Amino acid sequence: MSNNQQKTTLYHEDYVRWVQQTIDLLKSRNFDELDLDNLINEVAYLAQEDKDELQDQLIILLELAIKRQYIKQPDDYKTWELAINRTQKYIKRILKDSPSLKYYLIELLASSYETACSSIKITYNQTNLPDIYPFSTDIEQVLNNKKFWNISL
Amino acid sequence: MTITKVTTLYNEDFVSWIAQTIDLLKSRNFDELDLDNLIDEVTYLAKKNERELESRLITLFEHALKRRYVNLPDCYRGWEITINNSQKELKRILKKSPSLKNYLMEIKDDCYQEALDNIRQEYNDTNLPQINPFTDDLLNNIANIAGDLDEQQSTENNSLS
Secondary structure, three states: OOHHHHHHHHHHHOHHHHHHHHHHHHHOOOHHHOOHHHHHHHHHHHHHHHHHHHHHHHHHHHHHHHHHHHOOOHHHHHHHHHHHHHHHHHHHHHHHHOOOHHHHHHHHHHHHHHHHHHHHHHHHOOOOOOOOOOOOOOHHHHHHOOOOOOOOO | OHHHHHHHHHHHOHHHHHHHHHHHHHOOOHHHOOHHHHHHHHHHHHHHHHHHHHHHHHHHHHHHHHHHHOOOHHHHHHHHHHHHHHHHHHHHHHHHOOOHHHHHHHHHHHHHHHHHHHHHHHOOOOOOOOOOOOOHHHHOOHHHHHHHHHHHHHHHHHHHO
16 A cells, blocks of 8 residues: 555545544644645545535625515514614624635625525515516625615615 | 655645645655645544544434423424434434444533533523433434333323323
Protein backbone atom coordinates (compact mmCIF):
# COMPACT_ATOMS: atom_id res chain seq x y z
CA MET A 1 0.00 0.00 0.00
CA SER A 2 1.44 3.39 -0.93
CA ASN A 3 1.84 6.07 1.66
CA ASN A 4 -0.96 8.08 0.09
CA GLN A 5 -3.36 5.17 0.17
CA GLN A 6 -2.58 4.56 3.81
CA LYS A 7 -3.35 8.18 4.56
CA THR A 8 -6.75 8.09 2.89
CA THR A 9 -7.79 4.66 4.21
CA LEU A 10 -8.60 5.86 7.71
CA TYR A 11 -10.77 8.59 6.22
CA HIS A 12 -13.04 5.93 4.72
CA GLU A 13 -12.78 3.49 7.59
CA ASP A 14 -13.51 5.81 10.49
CA TYR A 15 -14.14 9.47 9.78
CA VAL A 16 -14.04 10.74 13.35
CA ARG A 17 -10.75 8.94 14.02
CA TRP A 18 -9.39 10.48 10.81
CA VAL A 19 -10.41 13.92 12.12
CA GLN A 20 -8.66 13.26 15.42
CA GLN A 21 -5.52 12.07 13.65
CA THR A 22 -5.56 15.15 11.41
CA ILE A 23 -5.84 17.42 14.45
CA ASP A 24 -2.85 15.67 16.05
CA LEU A 25 -0.78 16.03 12.87
CA LEU A 26 -1.63 19.73 12.57
CA LYS A 27 -0.86 20.38 16.23
CA SER A 28 2.54 18.72 15.92
CA ARG A 29 3.13 20.48 12.58
CA ASN A 30 3.71 17.09 10.98
CA PHE A 31 2.49 18.29 7.62
CA ASP A 32 4.12 15.56 5.52
CA GLU A 33 1.89 12.91 7.08
CA LEU A 34 -1.33 14.85 6.42
CA ASP A 35 -4.00 13.31 4.21
CA LEU A 36 -4.04 16.56 2.28
CA ASP A 37 -6.64 15.78 -0.40
CA ASN A 38 -9.31 14.83 2.10
CA LEU A 39 -8.38 17.74 4.37
CA ILE A 40 -8.87 20.17 1.48
CA ASN A 41 -12.25 18.60 0.69
CA GLU A 42 -13.34 18.85 4.30
CA VAL A 43 -12.30 22.50 4.60
CA ALA A 44 -14.12 23.28 1.35
CA TYR A 45 -17.16 21.56 2.78
CA LEU A 46 -17.22 24.05 5.68
CA ALA A 47 -17.78 26.88 3.21
CA GLN A 48 -20.36 24.87 1.31
CA GLU A 49 -22.26 24.27 4.52
CA ASP A 50 -22.60 28.01 5.13
CA LYS A 51 -23.69 28.54 1.54
CA ASP A 52 -26.29 25.78 1.77
CA GLU A 53 -27.65 27.20 5.00
CA LEU A 54 -27.87 30.64 3.45
CA GLN A 55 -29.79 29.28 0.49
CA ASP A 56 -32.18 27.31 2.74
CA GLN A 57 -32.92 30.44 4.77
CA LEU A 58 -33.38 32.59 1.68
CA ILE A 59 -35.94 30.12 0.33
CA ILE A 60 -37.78 30.23 3.66
CA LEU A 61 -37.73 34.05 3.59
CA LEU A 62 -39.10 34.17 0.05
CA GLU A 63 -41.81 31.61 0.81
CA LEU A 64 -42.97 33.82 3.67
CA ALA A 65 -42.81 36.95 1.50
CA ILE A 66 -44.87 35.24 -1.22
CA LYS A 67 -47.45 34.16 1.36
CA ARG A 68 -47.66 37.63 2.89
CA GLN A 69 -48.03 39.35 -0.49
CA TYR A 70 -50.16 36.87 -2.45
CA ILE A 71 -52.08 34.58 -0.08
CA LYS A 72 -55.19 36.27 1.26
CA GLN A 73 -55.31 34.98 4.83
CA PRO A 74 -55.35 38.09 7.06
CA ASP A 75 -55.42 35.95 10.22
CA ASP A 76 -51.94 34.70 9.33
CA TYR A 77 -50.39 38.05 8.37
CA LYS A 78 -48.93 38.76 11.79
CA THR A 79 -47.38 35.29 12.13
CA TRP A 80 -45.86 35.55 8.66
CA GLU A 81 -44.49 39.03 9.28
CA LEU A 82 -42.85 37.94 12.52
CA ALA A 83 -41.37 34.92 10.77
CA ILE A 84 -40.07 37.17 7.98
CA ASN A 85 -38.33 39.34 10.53
CA ARG A 86 -36.85 36.34 12.33
CA THR A 87 -35.52 34.91 9.08
CA GLN A 88 -34.02 38.26 8.05
CA LYS A 89 -32.14 38.36 11.35
CA TYR A 90 -30.94 34.80 10.92
CA ILE A 91 -29.59 35.50 7.43
CA LYS A 92 -27.85 38.62 8.71
CA ARG A 93 -26.13 36.54 11.37
CA ILE A 94 -24.72 34.20 8.70
CA LEU A 95 -23.59 37.21 6.66
CA LYS A 96 -21.92 38.75 9.68
CA ASP A 97 -19.52 35.80 9.80
CA SER A 98 -18.93 35.89 6.04
CA PRO A 99 -19.78 39.26 4.49
CA SER A 100 -18.52 38.06 1.09
CA LEU A 101 -21.52 35.71 0.96
CA LYS A 102 -23.70 38.76 0.30
CA TYR A 103 -22.76 38.55 -3.39
CA TYR A 104 -23.62 34.88 -3.39
CA LEU A 105 -27.01 35.76 -1.88
CA ILE A 106 -27.75 38.19 -4.73
CA GLU A 107 -26.94 35.47 -7.26
CA LEU A 108 -29.36 33.14 -5.51
CA LEU A 109 -32.43 35.42 -5.56
CA ALA A 110 -33.96 34.26 -8.85
CA SER A 111 -33.46 30.52 -8.41
CA SER A 112 -34.52 30.61 -4.75
CA TYR A 113 -37.68 32.47 -5.76
CA GLU A 114 -38.52 29.69 -8.24
CA THR A 115 -38.04 27.05 -5.55
CA ALA A 116 -40.16 29.03 -3.07
CA CYS A 117 -42.91 29.51 -5.68
CA SER A 118 -43.19 25.83 -6.47
CA SER A 119 -43.62 24.87 -2.82
CA ILE A 120 -46.24 27.60 -2.26
CA LYS A 121 -48.13 26.44 -5.36
CA ILE A 122 -48.31 22.93 -3.92
CA THR A 123 -49.24 23.97 -0.37
CA TYR A 124 -51.82 26.62 -1.24
CA ASN A 125 -52.96 25.37 -4.61
CA GLN A 126 -52.16 28.88 -5.76
CA THR A 127 -51.17 29.19 -9.38
CA ASN A 128 -51.42 32.94 -9.68
CA LEU A 129 -47.89 33.94 -8.73
CA PRO A 130 -45.51 36.11 -10.79
CA ASP A 131 -43.10 34.07 -12.93
CA ILE A 132 -40.27 36.48 -12.26
CA TYR A 133 -38.92 37.52 -8.87
CA PRO A 134 -41.23 40.42 -7.90
CA PHE A 135 -39.58 41.83 -4.76
CA SER A 136 -36.78 44.34 -4.29
CA THR A 137 -33.43 43.29 -5.76
CA ASP A 138 -31.64 45.61 -3.35
CA ILE A 139 -30.24 43.15 -0.86
CA GLU A 140 -30.20 45.77 1.92
CA GLN A 141 -33.97 46.15 1.46
CA VAL A 142 -34.52 42.40 1.41
CA LEU A 143 -32.62 41.96 4.67
CA ASN A 144 -33.56 45.12 6.57
CA ASN A 145 -36.95 46.34 5.41
CA LYS A 146 -39.61 44.59 7.47
CA LYS A 147 -42.09 45.05 4.63
CA PHE A 148 -39.83 44.21 1.71
CA TRP A 149 -42.52 41.80 0.48
CA ASN A 150 -44.78 44.75 -0.37
CA ILE A 151 -44.15 45.11 -4.10
CA SER A 152 -45.85 48.50 -4.29
CA LEU A 153 -43.17 49.98 -2.04
CA MET B 1 2.73 40.18 10.59
CA THR B 2 1.47 37.66 8.04
CA ILE B 3 -0.04 35.52 10.78
CA THR B 4 -1.91 38.53 12.18
CA LYS B 5 -3.24 39.31 8.73
CA VAL B 6 -4.47 35.77 8.14
CA THR B 7 -6.05 35.46 11.58
CA THR B 8 -7.93 38.69 11.03
CA LEU B 9 -9.41 37.34 7.80
CA TYR B 10 -10.84 34.44 9.80
CA ASN B 11 -12.81 36.88 11.94
CA GLU B 12 -13.64 39.25 9.13
CA ASP B 13 -14.83 36.87 6.45
CA PHE B 14 -15.00 33.19 7.18
CA VAL B 15 -15.71 32.03 3.63
CA SER B 16 -12.76 34.04 2.24
CA TRP B 17 -10.57 32.54 4.97
CA ILE B 18 -11.59 29.08 3.80
CA ALA B 19 -10.74 29.89 0.18
CA GLN B 20 -7.34 31.17 1.28
CA THR B 21 -6.68 28.15 3.50
CA ILE B 22 -7.50 25.79 0.63
CA ASP B 23 -5.05 27.66 -1.63
CA LEU B 24 -2.32 27.41 1.01
CA LEU B 25 -2.93 23.68 1.51
CA LYS B 26 -2.98 22.99 -2.23
CA SER B 27 0.34 24.80 -2.70
CA ARG B 28 1.73 23.06 0.43
CA ASN B 29 2.51 26.48 1.82
CA PHE B 30 2.17 25.29 5.41
CA ASP B 31 4.14 28.11 7.01
CA GLU B 32 1.51 30.65 6.00
CA LEU B 33 -1.40 28.61 7.41
CA ASP B 34 -3.57 30.07 10.15
CA LEU B 35 -3.03 26.84 12.06
CA ASP B 36 -4.94 27.55 15.28
CA ASN B 37 -8.13 28.39 13.48
CA LEU B 38 -7.68 25.47 11.08
CA ILE B 39 -7.37 23.09 14.05
CA ASP B 40 -10.54 24.61 15.56
CA GLU B 41 -12.43 24.12 12.32
CA VAL B 42 -11.29 20.51 11.90
CA THR B 43 -12.27 19.86 15.52
CA TYR B 44 -15.69 21.25 14.70
CA LEU B 45 -16.09 18.57 12.01
CA ALA B 46 -15.83 15.83 14.60
CA LYS B 47 -18.06 17.68 17.07
CA LYS B 48 -20.68 18.11 14.39
CA ASN B 49 -20.88 14.34 13.90
CA GLU B 50 -21.22 13.83 17.65
CA ARG B 51 -23.98 16.43 17.87
CA GLU B 52 -25.86 14.84 14.99
CA LEU B 53 -25.59 11.43 16.64
CA GLU B 54 -26.93 12.93 19.86
CA SER B 55 -29.88 14.65 18.26
CA ARG B 56 -30.85 11.55 16.22
CA LEU B 57 -30.69 9.41 19.34
CA ILE B 58 -32.93 11.82 21.25
CA THR B 59 -35.44 11.78 18.38
CA LEU B 60 -35.34 7.99 18.36
CA PHE B 61 -35.99 7.76 22.11
CA GLU B 62 -38.78 10.34 21.92
CA HIS B 63 -40.66 8.41 19.27
CA ALA B 64 -39.97 5.01 20.81
CA LEU B 65 -41.41 6.37 24.08
CA LYS B 66 -44.48 7.72 22.33
CA ARG B 67 -44.98 4.52 20.36
CA ARG B 68 -44.73 2.37 23.49
CA TYR B 69 -46.55 4.50 26.07
CA VAL B 70 -48.82 7.04 24.39
CA ASN B 71 -52.10 5.47 23.40
CA LEU B 72 -52.85 7.27 20.14
CA PRO B 73 -53.16 4.54 17.48
CA ASP B 74 -53.75 7.12 14.73
CA CYS B 75 -50.22 8.41 15.29
CA TYR B 76 -48.49 5.02 15.36
CA ARG B 77 -47.66 4.98 11.65
CA GLY B 78 -46.08 8.44 11.67
CA TRP B 79 -44.08 7.63 14.80
CA GLU B 80 -42.89 4.34 13.35
CA ILE B 81 -41.70 6.11 10.21
CA THR B 82 -39.72 8.57 12.34
CA ILE B 83 -38.27 5.70 14.40
CA ASN B 84 -37.22 3.98 11.21
CA ASN B 85 -35.66 7.11 9.70
CA SER B 86 -33.77 7.91 12.92
CA GLN B 87 -32.38 4.38 12.98
CA LYS B 88 -31.22 4.62 9.40
CA GLU B 89 -29.52 7.94 10.11
CA LEU B 90 -27.84 6.58 13.23
CA LYS B 91 -26.59 3.58 11.28
CA ARG B 92 -25.29 5.86 8.53
CA ILE B 93 -23.35 7.98 11.06
CA LEU B 94 -21.93 4.88 12.77
CA LYS B 95 -20.98 3.31 9.46
CA LYS B 96 -19.00 6.43 8.58
CA SER B 97 -17.34 6.53 12.02
CA PRO B 98 -17.46 3.16 13.83
CA SER B 99 -15.50 4.67 16.72
CA LEU B 100 -18.58 6.75 17.58
CA LYS B 101 -20.23 3.57 18.93
CA ASN B 102 -18.35 4.12 22.19
CA TYR B 103 -19.57 7.70 22.30
CA LEU B 104 -23.11 6.51 21.68
CA MET B 105 -22.95 4.22 24.70
CA GLU B 106 -21.59 7.10 26.80
CA ILE B 107 -24.39 9.53 25.95
CA LYS B 108 -27.24 7.02 25.73
CA ASP B 109 -28.66 7.58 29.21
CA ASP B 110 -28.41 11.38 29.04
CA CYS B 111 -30.19 11.33 25.69
CA TYR B 112 -32.93 9.18 27.17
CA GLN B 113 -33.43 11.65 30.01
CA GLU B 114 -33.69 14.53 27.58
CA ALA B 115 -36.21 12.65 25.43
CA LEU B 116 -38.16 11.78 28.58
CA ASP B 117 -38.32 15.46 29.64
CA ASN B 118 -39.53 16.48 26.20
CA ILE B 119 -42.24 13.83 26.01
CA ARG B 120 -43.38 14.49 29.59
CA GLN B 121 -43.98 18.11 28.65
CA GLU B 122 -45.95 17.08 25.59
CA TYR B 123 -48.02 14.30 27.25
CA ASN B 124 -48.07 15.20 30.93
CA ASP B 125 -50.85 12.74 31.79
CA THR B 126 -48.90 9.73 30.48
CA ASN B 127 -46.88 7.57 32.84
CA LEU B 128 -43.33 7.22 31.54
CA PRO B 129 -40.42 5.23 33.05
CA GLN B 130 -37.64 7.24 34.71
CA ILE B 131 -35.07 4.56 33.76
CA ASN B 132 -34.38 3.80 30.10
CA PRO B 133 -36.59 0.75 29.36
CA PHE B 134 -35.17 0.09 25.89
CA THR B 135 -32.47 -2.44 25.18
CA ASP B 136 -29.47 -1.52 23.05
CA ASP B 137 -31.16 -3.53 20.36
CA LEU B 138 -33.48 -0.55 19.92
CA LEU B 139 -30.72 0.91 17.79
CA ASN B 140 -30.51 -2.06 15.43
CA ASN B 141 -33.82 -3.77 15.35
CA ILE B 142 -36.51 -1.16 15.06
CA ALA B 143 -38.52 -3.06 12.47
CA ASN B 144 -39.75 -5.35 15.22
CA ILE B 145 -40.41 -2.64 17.77
CA ALA B 146 -44.06 -2.08 17.06
CA GLY B 147 -44.83 -5.80 16.94
CA ASP B 148 -42.79 -6.61 20.04
CA LEU B 149 -44.40 -3.74 21.84
CA ASP B 150 -47.93 -4.75 20.98
CA GLU B 151 -47.10 -8.26 22.15
CA GLN B 152 -45.59 -6.94 25.34
CA GLN B 153 -48.52 -4.62 25.96
CA SER B 154 -51.04 -7.41 25.47
CA THR B 155 -49.02 -9.59 27.88
CA GLU B 156 -49.08 -6.77 30.41
CA ASN B 157 -52.81 -6.31 29.87
CA ASN B 158 -53.40 -10.05 30.29
CA SER B 159 -51.49 -10.13 33.52
CA LEU B 160 -53.59 -7.21 34.75
CA SER B 161 -56.91 -8.83 33.92
